[in-house]
Amino acid sequence: MPRDTLTRDQIVQAAVELLDAEGLEGLNMRSLGRRLDSAATAVYWHVKNKDDLVVLAGDRVWDEIALPDLDAVGWRAAAAALATGLHAMMTGHPWLVQAFGSHLFHGPGKARFDDRSLAVYEAAGFTGAQADRAAATVFTFVLGNALGESAMASLTRRFSRAGGNAEEAFQKTMEQAGEVAMRFPRLRARVERPEAADYAGAPDGSFEFGLHAILDGLEARLPTVKT
Known part of the structure; x- marks a missing residue:
């Protein structure tokens, strides 16, 4: 072209x-x-260069997140929808999570999301720096949850490029981790449970559990919020 x-x-x-x-x-x-x-x-x-391109691509994917209508839903439903959309975007583009460590992202796509996120927590009753902290707390939680899938995607590519079998390498590592876990009583009890998939796997629903626990905590702080 x-x-x-x-x-x-x-x-x-x-x-x-x-x-x-x-x-x-x-x-x-x-x-x-x-x-x-x-x-x-x-x-x-x-x-200009590859770094400039990563920043532009990184801002583009924020447009994939649907913004909830605060006139139609309450702040908690809106906060959960934003967080869930953010998680889906990050796990759908795992390179973005890695890039946060080496690039400073900015642009209209991210600003669009950040503005609506602040609007959600202001609608809840947070003001000023408290709204910033509430939004940052949820964002950090989502980022941490997406990190595992980002690392898995990166490791899979690395093994594939080296001609190795990523699935076998992961299985071997999990077996070794399980052997170490058997030395510790609480970890051993979890590994020995019939329903335990593997030592490193989080139970189903962990993201939803953590998100709603955070929103519960934020809601509990509302009566004491100070400007």
């Missing part, structure tokens, strides 16, 4: 798709050019 017909929007969308398929380590201008059927040099007419 010639540079005069290539648009930044096309480049950013292709970058998101390449990042989803290959991760941060698989994104480079040559691979992106092949995906766009264009010379790598044509991409540089629209973006």
Whole structure:
């Protein structure tokens, strides 16, 4: 695709798709050019470098999160919907979680989400810095929950590129972790339960449990919120 017909929007969308398929380590201008059927040099007419492209792609995916209508639902339902949408977006694009450690993300997509998030907690009754803290608490919880799937995706790609079998490597590691866990009474009791899938796996519903526990805690603080 010639540079005069290539648009930044096309480049950013292709970058998101390449990042989803290959991760941060698989994104480079040559691979992106092949995906766009264009010379790598044509991409540089629209973006400065790879880091700039990651930031643009990172902001694009925030648009996938549906924003709840505060006139139609209460603040708790809206907060849960935002958090669930954020979790789905992050686990759908696991490279974004990794990129938080090396890039400073900004742009209209993230700002759109942040603005609605603050509106949710202001609707609950939080004001000023308290609304910021409430939003940050939920965001950090979601980010931490998405970290496991992000790490798994990265490790799977790493094993595949090295010609190894990711599933066998994970199974061996879980067996070793289980052997260590048997030395500790509470961990041993969990490993020995018939329903235990593996030592590292969280029980079903853990995300929902944690999210609602946080929202319960925030709601309990509302009577004592100070500006």
